[in-house]
Amino acid sequence: MEPINKIPVAILGATGMVGQRFVQLLARHPWFKISALASSERSAGKTYQDACHWLLEGNIPAEISKMVIQPVQPTLDAKIVFSALPASVAGKVEPTFADAGYAVCSNASAFRYEEDVPVIIPEINHDHTALLSAQWKKRGWKGTLVTSPNCTTTGIALPLKPLHEAFGINKVFVVTMQAVSGAGYPGISFLDIEDNVIPFIGGEEQKIETETQLLLGKMEGNLRLPANITISAQANRVSVKEGHTICLSIGFAQKPSQEEIISVLENFKGIEGTPNLPSKPKQILIVRQEEDRPQPGKDRHVNNGMSVTVGRIRTCPILDYRMVTVSHNTLRMSRSVQS
Amino acid sequence: MEPINKIPVAILGATGMVGQRFVQLLARHPWFKISALASSERSAGKTYQDACHWLLEGNIPAEISKMVIQPVQPTLDAKIVFSALPASVAGKVEPTFADAGYAVCSNASAFRYEEDVPVIIPEINHDHTALLSAQWKKRGWKGTLVTSPNCTTTGIALPLKPLHEAFGINKVFVVTMQAVSGAGYPGISFLDIEDNVIPFIGGEEQKIETETQLLLGKMEGNLRLPANITISAQANRVSVKEGHTICLSIGFAQKPSQEEIISVLENFKGIEGTPNLPSKPKQILIVRQEEDRPQPGKDRHVNNGMSVTVGRIRTCPILDYRMVTVSHNTLRMSRSVQS
Amino acid sequence: MEPINKIPVAILGATGMVGQRFVQLLARHPWFKISALASSERSAGKTYQDACHWLLEGNIPAEISKMVIQPVQPTLDAKIVFSALPASVAGKVEPTFADAGYAVCSNASAFRYEEDVPVIIPEINHDHTALLSAQWKKRGWKGTLVTSPNCTTTGIALPLKPLHEAFGINKVFVVTMQAVSGAGYPGISFLDIEDNVIPFIGGEEQKIETETQLLLGKMEGNLRLPANITISAQANRVSVKEGHTICLSIGFAQKPSQEEIISVLENFKGIEGTPNLPSKPKQILIVRQEEDRPQPGKDRHVNNGMSVTVGRIRTCPILDYRMVTVSHNTLRMSRSVQS
C-alpha cells in the first residue's frame, strides 16, 4: 500500500516542541519519509533520543530515535525541509536552504510578512502559492519558501474564511485564551502561570491582526491583496496545556441569520481546488450546539486535532455575531506542500 | 479605640463560600459585631465550626467558631443582615427580613433588577440609595433592601465609572476570564476545569450587561436612569482560584488621550460624597505600566483585594481603547450600608 | 471477523464516571455487546445522551447515545452485568441480579471482602474463581458475583505478584499519590485540590492493605488464604486527572539482586493459565530505566492504560528495595469473566 517512493524530508529544529510534533506526525505520513534531522550545534552529532527531551505522550518513534542529528546546513539529504526553528535563526538559515533548492515549509515568523512569501492554510488559500513565481523572480532561489501561520491565527482564519466568502466580514474582535504549549519548551514556568492568567503574549496581537488579513486575502494575478477587515486582538495565556480558545465578535457586510452561519461553517469543504491532503479532516469546521462548548479539554483532539470547533454562536449587541472557537495549537500545523 | 456600641449584624447563608468571607471580614470590622449566623435547616442548631467546611486560609475566627447557627427567619438579634443566600432562597426570604425592619444587604441577584432596589458600589453610586424612598412607598417595609452587584460586574463598573464621567462611554466589549471561586463551593469539579476553559457561565453575560448599565446610571430625583451604554459581554471560566481578569474595549463620545485615561483612573477618589468606609482602599484604581500586568496571581490581593488593577491601556482598531482589569471576586464585595 | 453472537451485557450505574468507562470500552469489545444501560431513577427513561454528562474525550459512541436507560432491576436483557454502582447501592442490588441468574462483575467494594467472593485481576489470580463453588453453596444464587479491586490496589498488586512468587515478600510500605478521577464525578472540587495535596482518602488505606493480601493469596482447594504480607499504606490525593503514582518499599524473604527484580517484572506473562483476554496488554509490567520515570503524565496511557509501569528500582536502607509504579486508575479496570 505504501507508495514506492516516499519523498525524503528533513526537519530543522527537530528537538524542540514543534520539531517533536513534526517528528511524530511525519513518522507515519503516507507521502513523506524523514530522511534527516537537524538541530543546533549543541545537539548535532547526538542521536535523537539522546538530544531530545521528548514531551509528547508515548515514546519517540522507534525508527527515528537512533537517527543522528545533523547541523542546520543545506547539505541534508532531503527534498523538503520542515522548519521549526526559532524566528531569529530561521531568518538567517531558511534562505540558504531555499537557495540550495530545497522546498522550505517554515513554521517560523521570520518571512511570514514578506510580500512574496505565502502564508498557507491549504483549505483556505492554497492558491496563494501563486506568489512563488514572484518569489522566484525576486529572490532567484532554486527552491522555495512557504510558511504556515501562527498557531493562534489558524483558529481564527479557518472559521472566518467561509463566512467572509458568503457574507463579507468587515470587523472582528478577537480575545484569545492560549495554551502554554504555544510558548514552546521549557516555555512558561509553572510558578508564572499556575492559578494565573497572563494577559500578554509578545507580538501575538500584531501577528493575529496581520496574518488573518493575509490568509483571507485574494490573489489578483500574482499579487496578494490582504483582506480589508479591521481586526482588534487581545491575547491571553491561560493554564491550559494544549488548545487555544478564542472569543470572536464579527461584523458583516450583510448580516446573515444564525442558521446561515451554521450551515456555511458545517458545509465548508475548503476553497475550490483544495488538494485532498492526507491529514485533511473529513469535517473541517465542527459546530457544537451545547451552550458550554467548545472547550479545549473536550474538543482539541477531534479529528486528530485537525478540525476547528465552533460554538456559542449568538448575536452581539455591538457587532453582528459572537462565537467561540477551539483549535489544537500544535497538531493543526498547516502543512503546505509544493505543488 | 473600639466604638462603645458596635452595630449587631447577622449573616444569612453563613456557611457557604460568600458567607465565610462575610464572617472573615466582619469578625474584625470596626463598626459591626456578628451577633447571629443563620443557614439552611441542615446546619441550624450546630455550632459554626461543626456546620462549616471552612475554605479560607487560616482558622475560623475563634469567637465565631462556637456560635450556634440559627434558622433563616426574621427573629435574629441584629439590625443589619448580610445575605449570602442563593438567589432562589433569597427571593423568598429577604423580603420577610426587610418587612420585619432589618436593613438587608444582599449579595444575591434575586432583587437586583427591581426598579426600587439599589445595586450599590459605594464609590460609584452610593447616591442610588435615594431609591429607597420609592422602595418604602412601594413595598411598605419597615426595613430596607439593598444589593451588591455580581462579582464580575465590579471589575468592569469601577474603572468605567470615572471614564464615563470624564469622557462619556457609549460602547464596551467585555470578555471575562473568571475564577472558579465565583461559582461557590463545591462549585466546579477539578475534572471539569483543570487544563480547560469553559466558555460559558449561566446568566452571567446578561448580568454584566444589565448591571453595568444600572451601576453607571444617574439618579433623577428618586428615579434611576440606566446608563446609555451598549455592552457586549462574553464570559469564560478559567482554572484560577480567585481574581477575575477582564479584557475591555471601550468606545468614547470624546476620545481621550492615553495619558488622560491613566490620570482619570489613578485620581479617582469615588464620586462626590463617597463615605469614608473602613474597607475603602486608599487607591481605588491602580494602573500598572508593565506590559504583562495586571495578573490575578499577582494583583488580586492588592489593598486587601479592595482595589481594581488596570493595565495594558492601548488603542483599539475598532473602538477607541483596550485595557485589562483584575479584581478580587470574593474580597471586593461592595458593602452597602444604610445611610 | 465479528463473532456471530456477541454476549449481551448490561451496565449498572452507566452514567457515572466508571460507568462511562464501561460504555467506552465495551462499545468496541470483540466479545460483548451492550444490550442494556441501567441507572438511578432520576435517569431511567431518558436516553443515555440526555442523562449523561459525558466526561471522556470524544463523543458518546453513536450506537449507545440513543439507548434508553432502564431502572436497576434484574429484568435487563443481558447475561453479564457490569456494575459501577456506588457501594451503598451495590450492597442491596447486586445480590438480586446474582440471584436472578446474571453473572455480576462488580467494581464496587460492597462484597469485596466476603470470603466467598473473588476479587480478581485476571493476570494474577484468575484461579480465585474457584471460590464460586463456595458461593453457589452458601448463597444459592443461580448466577455469580465477582469483583474487581480498588483502582489503587491494582498498581500495587500487579507488580508485587511476580516478585512475591519469585522471592517471597513479607513487608511493603505504600505511599500513594492518587488522581482525582478516582473519586468519581463531580468528585473533588477544584477549590479543594488545586495547588494542594489532601493526605487522606476515606477507607483507602484499609482497602489497599486488605485487598493486596487477598489478591496475592493462594487457593487451597476452594479456600482462599490471604498472603502473609504486612502492608502499611498511606493514601494521598494530588492534583492529577488520571493515573495513580505509588511509592513502594519492599522487604523480601530472600533479597534478590536489582537485575533479578527487573527481569522478573519484565518477563511476567500472568500466572499459569491466564486467559488471553482481548484487553490484556502484550507487556503487563513495563520497567523504565530513566531516573525520573514513571510519571502519570507520560506513562498512564501506555498500552491503552492496561500496563503498569515501574521505575526507580533501588535499594532501601530499611527494607530491601524501593520503587515507583504508575497505573491508570479508570482504564485498568480488571474485567473478570465467568469461566
Added chain:
Amino acid sequence: MEPINKIPVAILGATGMVGQRFVQLLARHPWFKISALASSERSAGKTYQDACHWLLEGNIPAEISKMVIQPVQPTLDAKIVFSALPASVAGKVEPTFADAGYAVCSNASAFRYEEDVPVIIPEINHDHTALLSAQWKKRGWKGTLVTSPNCTTTGIALPLKPLHEAFGINKVFVVTMQAVSGAGYPGISFLDIEDNVIPFIGGEEQKIETETQLLLGKMEGNLRLPANITISAQANRVSVKEGHTICLSIGFAQKPSQEEIISVLENFKGIEGTPNLPSKPKQILIVRQEEDRPQPGKDRHVNNGMSVTVGRIRTCPILDYRMVTVSHNTLRMSRSVQS
C-alpha cells in the same frame, strides 16, 4: 522602638527565588538592615527592580527597589551575608567572604556536609554553633560560615527532634510531595508538572537522609555526632506552588502512646537555650486532629510559615507510628545568627 543600630546585612544571589524571600523578610526585620545586594555579573550595576523578576505577591519593598546590585565580592558594606547562591557558585565564593571576616549564613548545600560547618535550625540544634571553634582552627577564617538545611529536611527534622529526645527514634520512612517553588525560578516548566507527578528530585533523597542525621546529632565537646537513625527517603515533585507535604513512618526505641506523641509535639519550645529570635513562632509544632489535615493549601502559611503542622498521627503495621507534616519551603528558612 527600633534599635538604634540595626546590623547591616548583605544578600548574595538577591534576585533569585530564595534571594527574594531574603529581601522580603529582612526588609522588615527588627534586628537587621539590608545594606547591600549582590548578584551575578549580568545583574550587577542595575537597580534591584530592573534586575529582578519579582515573584512574590505585592511589590518589592520600596526602600530596596532602587538599590544598585553589586558584584558578589567580599567588599560589601555588611557584617552578615545571607547567601542564596546556587551551590556551584557558593562553593567558590562563600569562603572568600568568611575569610574576609563576614558571618556567612548560607542557604546553599556546598559546605553543608563539612565536619566543621554547622547546619542549623535554631530551635533544634543552635548548640551546634560550637563547631565554629573547630572551623576557626581548621580554616583560619576571620569570619564564620553556618548553613541552613535543605527546605525539605526542615519539615522532617523539626517534628522528629522532640520525639527523638523523648522516645528515641531508630528508623524513619520518608516520602515527600514537594512544591515546585523548591526548584527555584524559572524552575519547572508548566508542561512538565501540570497534571503530573515527577517521582525524582536530583540529590534530594541523599540530602534528606544525611541532613536529618546531622541536625538531630549531639555535640560532644566540639565534635558533632550524627544521630544513629536509619532513614529511607523517597522524594516526589507535585503540582503545588508552596509547601512540602511529607509522609513519615517512625520506629522508636520505646514506643510511646499517641497521646504522648501529641503532647510532646505540642509542647516543644525548642531545645534548652533556644534564643528568642524575632521570627520564632509561638507554637513551633502544630498538631491537627482532623482526619484530612495538614494540607499545604491550608496550613503552609500558619504563623507566617514558621510553624510545621503535623497530623494523621496513627499507628503503623510495620514501624510504630505514621504521620504527615506540612511546612513552608521558602518562608521557613532557618536563620542562623552568630551568637
